[in-house]
Amino acid sequence: MLTTEVPRPPAVLLDTFFDPSNDLTGLSLYTGDDNALMPTPRSLDESRPYVTLTFAQSLDAKIAGKGGKQLILSGSESMAMTHWMRRMHDAIMVGIGTALNDDPQLNTRRLPPLPAEHSHKYHLPRPVVLDTNLRLSSNCKLLKNYKAGNGRRPWIVTIAPRTDIGWWNNRRTVLEEAGVQIIEVESNDGQVHIPALLRKLRELGVRSLMVEGGARVIQSFFNESQAKVFDSVIVTVAPTFVGEDGVGYGANISGGSVQNLKHVQSALFGRDIVVVLESKEV
Ligand SMILES: NC(=O)C1=CN([C@@H]2O[C@H](COP(=O)(O)OP(=O)(O)OC[C@H]3O[C@@H](n4cnc5c(N)ncnc54)[C@H](O)[C@@H]3O)[C@@H](O)[C@H]2O)C=CC1
Numbered sequence: 001m002l003t004t005e006v007p008r009p010p011a012v013l014l015d016t017f018f019d020p021s022n023d024l025t026g027l028s029l030y031t032g033d034d035n036a037l038m039p040t041p042r043s044l045d046e047s048r049p050y051v052t053l054t055f056a057q058s059l060d061a062k063i064a065g066k067g068g069k070q071l072i073l074s075g076s077e078s079m080a081m082t083h084w085m086r087r088m089h090d091a092i093m094v095g096i097g098t099a100l101n102d103d104p105q106l107n108t109r110r111l112p113p114l115p116a117e118h119s120h121k122y123h124l125p126r127p128v129v130l131d132t133n134l135r136l137s138s139n140c141k142l143l144k145n146y147k148a149g150n151g152r153r154p155w156i157v158t159i160a161p162r163t164d165i166g167w168w169n170n171r172r173t174v175l176e177e178a179g180v181q182i183i184e185v186e187s188n189d190g191q192v193h194i195p196a197l198l199r200k201l202r203e204l205g206v207r208s209l210m211v212e213g214g215a216r217v218i219q220s221f222f223n224e225s226q227a228k229v230f231d232s233v234i235v236t237v238a239p240t241f242v243g244e245d246g247v248g249y250g251a252n253i254s255g256g257s258v259q260n261l262k263h264v265q266s267a268l269f270g271r272d273i274v275v276v277l278e279s280k281e282v
């Protein structure tokens with residue numbers, strides 16, 4: 001019998017991702033390599049994953065500093081909440097702008113240590129990078145972690161090139177040899193077509209997707225007009241101002257999806273406010 005208390009995700013995430021009528025007392029927090037049985041948010045539309053759009057911003061709605069400088073906006077409590085969210089999704093996606101700028105790890109290293117008598121590890125989400133021109137560095141932390149056995153194989157989602165096939169094929173070979181799996185999706189105006197991307201990820205077994213940014217990717221999800229492409233938006237608001245030189249995501253947000261958001265809950269994590277909104281059914 002296990003006597004040590006099992007760490008559990010924050011209530012705000014359990015409330016958002018699971019029906020309160022579900023009995024979660026037996027919620028298994030750990031999985032081995034096979035995450036098929038792991039509880040994860042599920043979309044009512046089975047042709048795509050459940051999608052959570054999430055990021056941290058300042059009071060003046062900036063997500064990075066001047067010239068894209070990465071900022072640690074979240075305090076330790078809300079950052080741990082973000083890592084719980086990572087734990088609860090099958091995959092985490094960022095754009096190549098973020099991958100090149102921040103060299104992120106996208107893992108769950110800020111979760112509380114597991115009790116010694118538990119043999120399983122926390123589930124590690126699949127890293128996914130939206131990378132139209134195959135620019136990801138073969139030396140990035142996502143690949144280093146994968147090779148060291150500390151992360152899943154990263155996936156790049158790209159579009160088929162229209163010109164310069166030789167260069168593209170070379171990049172493809174370099175990245176595949178470094179450990180990346182390349183997934184081709186149809187294009188929309190030279191970028192990855194978001195509804196097609198979601199269908200493809202679901203076909204590949206992804207039941208839940210956390211979209212962590214950056215600015216252009218957030219805008220693309222908010223502005224997608226052909227289909228509903230996200231279910232919830234979880235924003236960490238840090239009590240700080242960045243100033244007008246910082247990177248914002250608010251410009252050009254015009255899609256109907258933002259009008260369809262309803263506020264569900266706000267919660268205090270240390271000094272930060274975490275705001276949860278859900279996409280209304282349309
Ligand atoms: N505070 C926070 O929570 C976060 C902040 N950031 C910050 O965001 C900045 C990076 O943002 P961006 O430069 O805007 O890059 P991004 O990470 O949004 O990537 C954009 C790139 O992704 C590719 N892409 C392919 N299909 C796309 C599609 N359908 N829509 C949009 N992009 C698509 C394109 O090459 C595009 O240039 C960095 O400064 C980073 O620190 C990034 C993530 C979270």
Ligand SMILES: Nc1nc(O)c(N)c(N[C@@H]2O[C@H](COP(=O)(O)O)[C@@H](O)[C@H]2O)n1
Pocket residue numbers: 055056070071072073074078079082094098099102103104105106107212213236
């Ligand atoms: N939740 C949150 N708070 C912040 O203050 C942030 N800057 C971010 N950034 C996102 O997290 C990625 C870095 O992840 P690792 O720490 O390397 O695992 C970064 O690339 C952004 O996507 N998020």
